[in-house]
Amino acid sequence: MGPAEDHPRGPGGRGGRGAERDRHHAAAGPPERPGGRRPRHAGRCAPSPVHRVPGGARGTRRRLRGRHLTDPRGQAGLHHLDLNVSDLPRSVAFYEEVLGRLGYREVERGTGWMSFGDGTFYITLVQIEERFAARGFHRKGIGVNHLAFPAPSVNAVDDFHAWLMARGVPVLYGSPLDMGHPDQPNYAVFFEDPDRLKLEYVHRPG
Known part of the structure; x- marks a missing residue:
C-alpha cells in the first residue's frame, strides 16, 4: 500500500461522508465564539519563546529550545538563572x-555569554556593559543575596571546603558552619565568586 494520502479511505481511515465532513471542517477553520467571532489567534502559529541576551550580545536573541534540559517535571522549579x-x-x-565539581558542564555559549547546565537547570554568565561596571555588587542591597547548591553529605561539604582553600577562593564566616540541630542537619560552607557574589554549598536534607 502506498502513502497514507493515496489510501482510498484517507489518512485517518475515514471514507465517504466522514471524509467529506473532515474536509469541510478543515476548510471552515476553528469554531466561532458566541457572537460570530473566531478566536483571536485563529490561523496563526504561536510565537516561540525567546530570551533576550543583555550585555555584549545586546539586541540579539537566542531561542530557549531546552536542548540540554531533560527535567521531566515540566513547569516545576527554576528553569535557568x-x-x-x-x-x-x-x-x-x-x-x-x-x-564542574558540582556536576555542571558547558552547554551553550555566544558573544558575551556562556551557560553551564546539569540537565535540569542552567546558569548563564553574561558580560555587563562597561557603563554599569562601576556600580559593583553588594549582597546587602536589593537583589540576590546568595546562591546555594545542595551537598549530599557533611563529608562532601568538608571536601569541598578543602578544595576551595587549596585554590585560594575566599571562604566566609570561618565556615564550614553547623547551623542545624539533631532533627534538621544544616551544614554549609560559604564563599565568594570573582565579583563577590556569595555562594553556598550546603547539606540540608529534606
Missing part, C-alpha cells in the same frame, strides 16, 4: 572549576 559579571573570562574560569 542569568548572572551578570564584570569580567566574563575571569568568571568563566572560576565557574568552570566550581560548577
